[in-house]
Amino acid sequence: MSARRSILLVAALAAGLPASAMAQRVSNLQGGRFLELCSRAPSVAICDAYLSGLADSVALTHVYDRNEGDKTAPTGFCIKAGVTSAEMRGHVVSWLRGHTDQLSKPVGELTFTALHEAYPCGGGK
Numbered sequence: 492m493s494a495r496r497s498i499l500l501v502a503a504l505a506a507g508l509p510a511s512a513m514a515q516r517v518s519n520l521q522g523g524r525f526l527e528l529c530s531r532a533p534s535v536a537i538c539d540a541y542l543s544g545l546a547d548s549v550a551l552t553h554v555y556d557r558n559e560g561d562k563t564a565p566t567g568f569c570i571k572a573g574v575t576s577a578e579m580r581g582h583v584v585s586w587l588r589g590h591t592d593q594l595s596k597p598v599g600e601l602t603f604t605a606l607h608e609a610y611p612c613g614g615g616k
Contacts, residue, residue, distance in 0.1 A: 522601040523594035526587040529580050539576035542583060545602055546570050567603060569612035582609035 529538035549567045556564035570579065586605035587594065593601060 517597050518599055520598040521594060522587055522596050522598055525598040525602070526584065526594065529584050529587075535580065538580055538583075541598070542579045542602065542606075543576055545599070546579065546606070549606075566612045568606045568610040570606070570610045574610075579606065579609075582606065 525538065525541070528534040546568075550570070553564065553566045556562075583602050583605045586608065587601060590601070
Protein backbone atom coordinates (compact mmCIF):
# COMPACT_ATOMS: atom_id res chain seq x y z
CA MET A 492 0.00 0.00 0.00
CA SER A 493 1.42 3.39 -0.92
CA ALA A 494 2.00 6.04 1.70
CA ARG A 495 -0.62 8.23 0.04
CA ARG A 496 -3.24 5.50 0.25
CA SER A 497 -2.31 4.89 3.87
CA ILE A 498 -2.94 8.50 4.82
CA LEU A 499 -6.17 8.61 2.85
CA LEU A 500 -7.37 5.51 4.65
CA VAL A 501 -6.57 6.96 8.06
CA ALA A 502 -8.17 10.28 7.12
CA ALA A 503 -11.31 8.48 6.00
CA LEU A 504 -11.43 6.57 9.27
CA ALA A 505 -11.01 9.79 11.19
CA ALA A 506 -13.92 11.21 9.22
CA GLY A 507 -16.10 8.45 10.61
CA LEU A 508 -16.74 6.37 7.50
CA PRO A 509 -18.01 2.89 8.34
CA ALA A 510 -15.40 0.14 8.21
CA SER A 511 -17.40 -1.71 5.54
CA ALA A 512 -16.70 1.18 3.15
CA MET A 513 -12.96 0.59 3.48
CA ALA A 514 -11.27 -1.55 0.86
CA GLN A 515 -7.88 -1.29 2.58
CA ARG A 516 -6.43 -3.27 5.45
CA VAL A 517 -6.76 -1.63 8.86
CA SER A 518 -5.08 -2.97 11.98
CA ASN A 519 -7.48 -4.73 14.32
CA LEU A 520 -5.60 -3.37 17.34
CA GLN A 521 -8.04 -1.32 19.40
CA GLY A 522 -7.29 1.96 21.13
CA GLY A 523 -7.73 0.48 24.61
CA ARG A 524 -5.06 -2.14 24.06
CA PHE A 525 -2.76 0.48 22.54
CA LEU A 526 -3.27 2.68 25.60
CA GLU A 527 -2.14 -0.25 27.75
CA LEU A 528 0.98 -0.72 25.59
CA CYS A 529 1.82 2.97 25.77
CA SER A 530 1.30 3.13 29.53
CA ARG A 531 3.56 0.26 30.63
CA ALA A 532 7.36 0.50 30.68
CA PRO A 533 8.00 -2.89 29.06
CA SER A 534 5.99 -2.01 25.95
CA VAL A 535 6.51 1.73 25.38
CA ALA A 536 9.04 0.92 22.66
CA ILE A 537 6.24 -0.79 20.71
CA CYS A 538 4.05 2.27 21.16
CA ASP A 539 6.85 4.62 20.12
CA ALA A 540 7.65 2.54 17.04
CA TYR A 541 4.00 2.61 15.94
CA LEU A 542 3.75 6.38 16.44
CA SER A 543 7.04 7.01 14.64
CA GLY A 544 5.86 4.92 11.70
CA LEU A 545 2.57 6.80 11.53
CA ALA A 546 4.37 10.16 11.76
CA ASP A 547 6.84 9.11 9.04
CA SER A 548 4.00 7.98 6.79
CA VAL A 549 2.19 11.30 7.08
CA ALA A 550 5.36 13.34 6.58
CA LEU A 551 6.51 11.29 3.58
CA THR A 552 3.06 11.42 2.02
CA HIS A 553 3.27 15.20 2.14
CA VAL A 554 6.74 15.12 0.52
CA TYR A 555 5.41 12.78 -2.16
CA ASP A 556 2.45 15.04 -2.88
CA ARG A 557 4.71 18.08 -3.23
CA ASN A 558 7.09 16.17 -5.51
CA GLU A 559 4.14 15.17 -7.68
CA GLY A 560 3.17 18.83 -8.02
CA ASP A 561 0.27 18.94 -5.56
CA LYS A 562 1.40 21.69 -3.22
CA THR A 563 -2.15 22.10 -1.88
CA ALA A 564 -2.60 18.51 -0.69
CA PRO A 565 -3.71 18.55 2.96
CA THR A 566 -1.49 17.03 5.62
CA GLY A 567 -2.98 15.25 8.62
CA PHE A 568 -0.56 16.72 11.12
CA CYS A 569 2.80 18.49 11.20
CA ILE A 570 5.30 17.32 13.79
CA LYS A 571 8.43 19.48 13.90
CA ALA A 572 11.88 17.95 13.75
CA GLY A 573 13.18 17.33 17.24
CA VAL A 574 9.87 16.23 18.75
CA THR A 575 10.63 13.01 20.60
CA SER A 576 8.67 9.79 20.55
CA ALA A 577 8.04 10.30 24.26
CA GLU A 578 6.40 13.66 23.55
CA MET A 579 4.17 12.17 20.85
CA ARG A 580 3.32 9.27 23.16
CA GLY A 581 2.40 11.71 25.93
CA HIS A 582 -0.07 13.52 23.67
CA VAL A 583 -1.59 10.29 22.43
CA VAL A 584 -1.90 8.76 25.92
CA SER A 585 -3.53 11.94 27.24
CA TRP A 586 -5.93 12.02 24.30
CA LEU A 587 -6.86 8.35 24.72
CA ARG A 588 -7.44 8.82 28.45
CA GLY A 589 -9.68 11.76 27.67
CA HIS A 590 -11.72 9.76 25.13
CA THR A 591 -12.32 6.45 26.88
CA ASP A 592 -15.66 6.10 25.11
CA GLN A 593 -13.75 5.56 21.86
CA LEU A 594 -11.19 2.98 22.99
CA SER A 595 -12.88 0.15 21.08
CA LYS A 596 -12.09 1.88 17.77
CA PRO A 597 -9.06 0.99 15.63
CA VAL A 598 -5.76 2.37 16.88
CA GLY A 599 -5.02 4.12 13.57
CA GLU A 600 -8.13 6.25 13.71
CA LEU A 601 -7.53 7.30 17.30
CA THR A 602 -3.80 7.98 17.09
CA PHE A 603 -4.24 9.92 13.86
CA THR A 604 -6.87 12.09 15.50
CA ALA A 605 -4.77 12.61 18.63
CA LEU A 606 -1.72 13.66 16.62
CA HIS A 607 -3.86 15.83 14.33
CA GLU A 608 -5.13 17.74 17.36
CA ALA A 609 -1.72 17.94 19.06
CA TYR A 610 0.26 18.95 15.98
CA PRO A 611 -1.96 20.94 13.61
CA CYS A 612 -0.55 22.24 10.36
CA GLY A 613 -0.82 25.90 9.48
CA GLY A 614 -3.89 26.23 7.28
CA GLY A 615 -4.38 22.46 7.24
CA LYS A 616 -1.57 21.94 4.73
